[in-house]
Amino acid sequence: MAKQARAIRTRRQILEAAGAVFDEFGYDAATIAEILARAGVTKGALYFHFSSKEELARGVLDQAVTTEGILPQESKLQEFVDIGMVLAHRLPREPLLSACIRLSADHAARELLGTSWPAWTEFMAEQLRGAKEQGELLPHVVPEDTATVVVGAWTGMEVISVGLKGEESLEQWIAKLYDHLLPGIAVPGVLRRLDTAPDRGARIWETYLEVRDTLAPAE
Template sequence: MAKQERAVRTRRLILEAAGAVFDEFGYESTTIAQILARAGVTKGALYFHFASKEELARGVLGQALTIEGILPQESRLQEWVDVGMVLAHRLPGEPLLSASIRLSADRKARDLFGTSWPAWIDFIAGQLAEAKAQGEVLPHVDPGATATLFVGAWTGVEILATAHGESGALEKRIALLYDTFLPGVAVPGALRNLDTAPDRGARVWKAHQAQKAQQEQQEAQQEAGSQEEAAAATTA
């Protein structure tokens, strides 16, 4: 078990290093030597998990669609907002996420291994379809077409915000993106109740982290209790 956990940690370490280097230099200019230096692992360890730079890029893209930190809401539209806002909050500090966008926008790179966009579009289209079934979305709205347009807009906003380098710019601009999109998507009653404040992602992520810490603490206590019971049964 310890060996398996160590392998999982090593793989994650390599992916994070690859993400940081891809994000900084782009796919074509990145070398395996740079990733090795950033990860601090041996060449053998890297090739045990990833056979090539292309496979590393695919691994980074596999981390792109993340719904971690999205707490269940009664409103599916609010969950859609939360997905984009939490990602906007996390992305500036997580090169692994940022690299997935850069790789997707790199024409030469995406010719080799595609992009993260289709999975993201499908996920958002599903959220919008559920919201429509709940009566939150205007009748004329096409979930698939809207999701495609939104992902394109979100990506463009992220690229512009990153280029300007303003602190907190991405969260502010993604909040504005939702405020611009939603009146054409949501029924008035649902629209009034949506939270699209720029700090929405930070608040949801903080609540998720607290919930996750509490769950881990409970699991640790349960495991300790089970070990005590096993020890008691052995000595009985």
């Protein structure tokens, strides 16, 4: 058990180092040597877990879709919003998550590895299907189409927020995105109760950290 726990920690350590390097340099310019230096592990340890840079990048992309930090809400549409808001809070602070967008947007990497977007789109569509079953969405809403729009818009806002380098945070930009999007899909009574404040993600994440030891393991 001790060896297994140590192996899990080492693998995570390597993934986080790889995420930081891919996020900073992109796929082509990233090197195993730099990842080793960041991870602080031996070459043998790295190759025990990952056989190549390509496999490392795939391992990073596998971390893209996560429910960590999302707490159950009475409103499924609020949970849908929370996913985007918590990610907006975490992504600037966690290079491993940021690297997933960098790799997905990198043309060379995308040709080789694919992207995290299909998995994100299906995950978000699932949340919207739950919201529709609860009667929270307007009749015309097609969850799969809306999920595609949201994932594309969310990714675009992240890219724009980095490029603008202004005073507004990613959390503020994503809050604006939801404020523009939700009136077109939410039942008015539900819309009035949704919390899309820019600090929503930070508040949910803080609460999650306080209670996570009592929760079932996140995906």
